[in-house]
Amino acid sequence: MSSPAGCLRSRSGGAMTRSTITSTENGVTRRVYVKTYGCQMNVYDSVRMADLLAPLGFSKAERPQDADLVILNTCHIREKASEKVYSELGLMRRLKMAKAERGARMIVAVTGCVAQAEGAEIMHRARCVDLVVGPQNYHRLPELVAKALRSGGDGIIETNFPAVPKFDFLPEAAAPEGVTAFLTIQEGCDKFCSFCVVPYTRGAEYSRPAMQVLAEARQLVRGGAREITLLGQNVNAYHGKGPDGRVWTLGELIRRLAELPGLARIRYTTSHPRDVDDDLVAAHREVPQLMPFLHLPVQSGSDRVLAVMNRRYTTSEYRRTVERLRSARSDLALSTDLIVGHPGEKEEDFRDTLDLVGEIKFAQAFSFKYSPRPGTPAASATNQVPEQAKSERLAALQTLIVTQQREFNLSCIGRVLPVLFAKAGKHEGQIVGRSPYLQSVHITAARYRIGEIAPVRITAASTTSLSGAIAEAFAI
Ligand code: SF4
Numbered sequence: 159m160s161s162p163a164g165c166l167r168s169r170s171g172g173a174m175t176r177s178t179i180t181s182t183e184n185g186v187t188r189r190v191y192v193k194t195y196g197c198q199m200n201v202y203d204s205v206r207m208a209d210l211l212a213p214l215g216f217s218k219a220e221r222p223q224d225a226d227l228v229i230l231n232t233c234h235i236r237e238k239a240s241e242k243v244y245s246e247l248g249l250m251r252r253l254k255m256a257k258a259e260r261g262a263r264m265i266v267a268v269t270g271c272v273a274q275a276e277g278a279e280i281m282h283r284a285r286c287v288d289l290v291v292g293p294q295n296y297h298r299l300p301e302l303v304a305k306a307l308r309s310g311g312d313g314i315i316e317t318n319f320p321a322v323p324k325f326d327f328l329p330e331a332a333a334p335e336g337v338t339a340f341l342t343i344q345e346g347c348d349k350f351c352s353f354c355v356v357p358y359t360r361g362a363e364y365s366r367p368a369m370q371v372l373a374e375a376r377q378l379v380r381g382g383a384r385e386i387t388l389l390g391q392n393v394n395a396y397h398g399k400g401p402d403g404r405v406w407t408l409g410e411l412i413r414r415l416a417e418l419p420g421l422a423r424i425r426y427t428t429s430h431p432r433d434v435d436d437d438l439v440a441a442h443r444e445v446p447q448l449m450p451f452l453h454l455p456v457q458s459g460s461d462r463v464l465a466v467m468n469r470r471y472t473t474s475e476y477r478r479t480v481e482r483l484r485s486a487r488s489d490l491a492l493s494t495d496l497i498v499g500h501p502g503e504k505e506e507d508f509r510d511t512l513d514l515v516g517e518i519k520f521a522q523a524f525s526f527k528y529s530p531r532p533g534t535p536a537a538s539a540t541n542q543v544p545e546q547a548k549s550e551r552l553a554a555l556q557t558l559i560v561t562q563q564r565e566f567n568l569s570c571i572g573r574v575l576p577v578l579f580a581k582a583g584k585h586e587g588q589i590v591g592r593s594p595y596l597q598s599v600h601i602t603a604a605r606y607r608i609g610e611i612a613p614v615r616i617t618a619a620s621t622t623s624l625s626g627a628i629a630e631a632f633a634i
Pocket of ligand 1: 430
């Protein structure tokens with residue numbers, strides 16, 4: 159895959175999301191509060207943790223102070239990610255002490271990529287933590303939580319990479335909270351980009367068997383999902399075992415998913431440019447449910463920097479991949495990830511990045527200043543770029559990105575787009591949908607229409623969203 163720190167991007171801008179669960183065991187209600195940081199895969203993992211804990215009788219807490227179990231599902235994508243976790247743990251320590259004074263107990267668990275990267279350090283620095291569980295071990299949460307409840311407060315660290323993948327132990331997926339859902343099909347990475355922690359925190363590349371994926375997709379659709387986003391750190395390297403004994407590619411999996419009645423839209427993220435094979439390109443041409451919007455991280459427009467990053471493609475190869483995709487699907491729009499100030503990046507390298515971004519015309523892009531992740535090759539490079547230069551480059555790049563994003567959104571005015579109505583809007587009588595390009599679309603319509611896909615004539619656009627009116631008469 160390929161975001162700057164090697165994680166899937168949160169569509170809400172990398173912010174935190176919360177999911178909650180509720181339950182009763184032996185007549186005693188226990189509540190869990192889950193705080194999710196970062197990427198879509200963490201969002202998926204948090205939902206699955208909830209699925210695992212539900213049979214233990216855990217129910218949802220809206221606030222950590224109301225919870226018997228607090229889970230911080232952490233992410234290493236952002237700079238100072240672990241500092242944010244430690245700061246949050248300071249709050250948890252105070253809440254835990256307050257509970258103890260009332261004779262109650264609160265279990266604090268840290269999961270996700272920071273847990274994997276800093277397991278023992280977390281236990282050492284934050285004494286309030288009862289459990290540290292790596293991303294490949296959260297299927298053991300029920301057993302580990304029970305153990306923590308029995309123990310006198312000795313910390314438990316579970317960060318091994320198990321021989322049997324966690325997916326084999328996950329329960330049936332619960333109904334999604336809305337009409338869109340994530341489904342992890344692949345995890346881990348063997349590419350070892352210079353700046354990325356994923357190969358160390360999520361482990362080697364693994365693809366779930368196709369039947370397991372299809373069964374979970376069916377379950378999500380039964381629960382109301384109309385759009386599924388397939389997740390993987392390197393999702394288009396998918397090579398899961400098919401029911402016929404053959405290895406299925408992502409293209410093949412998408413074709414089979416498209417046969418599921420009720421599943422209207424399919425997306426996948428995050429892709430590596432090197433793994434866009436002909437079958438996947440053909441799927442973009444042939445499968446109408448596959449949305450014409452693709453996140454294809456390029457990271458840099460300089461061949462020299464791409465080589466230092468160990469990205470395994472050149473800018474010419476990236477351009478060719480984009481051409482292949484656009485010739486398969488002429489309405490395809492692209493988003494990307496970009497890092498400025500990777501060790502060794504010179505001004506001319508950065509100008510190459512600006513040129514490439516100007517040429518490809520991304521509909522969206524996520525850009526970041528390089529920041530070292532301990533243990534990665536780039537972190538120990540001696541030719542780090544000064545902070546001032548990184549800041550200036552990022553500002554210039556973001557100016558270009560915002561301009562392109564606004565132009566793309568403005569180009570939608572007057573078009574009739576199929577919009578999936580996803581949730582109620584902030585204003586009375588308003589609902590918010592998703593365009594094929596993942597833009598938020600604000601319209602006036604009754605709430606009962608949530609879940610429908612209807613043609614919407616776009617009447618206005620800003621840098622971040624569209625608005626329009628239902629245009630039932632138009633064919634789409
Ligand atoms: S190492 Fe893997 S997950 Fe990380 S950025 Fe590179 S391709 Fe993506």
